Amino acid sequence: ARARPPAPPPAPLRANVHLTLLGLLLLALWHGVRMGWWWDLHLPLPDLDPDVWRDAGAMDVYYTVARGQWYRVVTALTLHADSPHLFGNILFGSFFLIPLCRRVGSGPGWLLTIMAGAGGNVLNALARPASHVSLGFSTALFGAVGVLSGLLAVEGGWSGWRRMVVPLA
Numbered sequence: 001a002r003a004r005p006p007a008p009p010p011a012p013l014r015a016n017v018h019l020t021l022l023g024l025l026l027l028a029l030w031h032g033v034r035m036g037w038w039w040d041l042h043l044p045l046p047d048l049d050p051d052v053w054r055d056a057g058a059m060d061v062y063y064t065v066a067r068g069q070w071y072r073v074v075t076a077l078t079l080h081a082d083s084p085h086l087f088g089n090i091l092f093g094s095f096f097l098i099p100l101c102r103r104v105g106s107g108p109g110w111l112l113t114i115m116a117g118a119g120g121n122v123l124n125a126l127a128r129p130a131s132h133v134s135l136g137f138s139t140a141l142f143g144a145v146g147v148l149s150g151l152l153a154v155e156g157g158w159s160g161w162r163r164m165v166v167p168l169a
Contacts, residue, residue, distance in 0.1 A: 011103065013102040013103065014101070014102050014103075014105060014106075015102075016101055016102060016105070016106045017098055017101075017102070019101065019106040020094070020097050020098050020101040020102075020106060020109070020110075021094070021098075023097075023106070023110055024090045024093060024094060024097070027078065027086070027089075027090065027137065028086060028087075028090060030078055031080055031083070031086045034050055034053045034079070035050050035082075035083070036050065053079060054079055054135065056075075057072060057075030057076060057078065057079050057135075058072065058075075058076050058079055058133050058134065058135040059072045059073055059075075059076035059121045059124065059125060059133065059134045059135060060072065060132075060133045061124075061125050061128050061129065061130050061131070061132045061133070062130040062131070064125045065125050065126070065130070066130065070122075072121075073118045073121035073122050073125065074114065074117075074118050074121075076121055076134060076135045076136070077114065077117045077118070077121070077136070077137050077139065077140050078137075079135040079136065080135065080136050080137070081135065081136065085136055089136060089137040089138055089141060092138075092141055093137065093141045093144070096141060096144045096145050096148055097109065097110075097113060097141070097144055099148055100112070100113065100144050100147060100148045100151070103148075103151055103155075104151070109144075112143070112144070112147050113140045113141070113143055113144040113147070114140055115143070116139075116140060116142075116143020116144065116146065116147060117137065117139040117140025117141075117142075117143050118140075119143070120139040120140070120142065120143055121134070121139055124139070
């Protein structure tokens with residue numbers, strides 16, 4: 001029997017945690033604008049009801065599929081039902097986005113995460129009834145977990161398959 005060649009060494013981790021956290025901070029700031037956190041500070045920001053933002057960008061299956069508003073598969077990732085929903089996504093997201101971005105870079109990490117979230121929303125739109133509405137960054141974070149798990153599996157060769165299970169768990 002032939003011995004398997006050793007797996008290539010993993011690429012060095014990048015020191016870009018601050019950029020990943022900046023992205024999550026921008027998501028929180030956008031939520032603050034949308035929910036009106038800044039109105040008391042008299043900043044010149046839009047004074048729209050949060051429901052207007054939700055109705056304009058949530059992944060509403062009817063508008064997405066029947067009306068062809070496919071931009072909603074991305075805009076829904078930037079909207080959250082309330083602050084606990086947002087902060088749950090930020091907390092959960094930091095555990096997976098930081099290691100992903102350290103492995104592939106901040107730009108590619110965020111791009112892969114957003115593409116995975118948009119892809120998940122497309123599948124959601126095609127599989128759900130027309131009355132279904134969803135929003136939030138959770139779909140993208142599940143995609144980040146999948147990408148990170150795949151990278152860990154590939155980096156570690158056959159032993160990587162065991163490492164892959166950690167993010168999936």
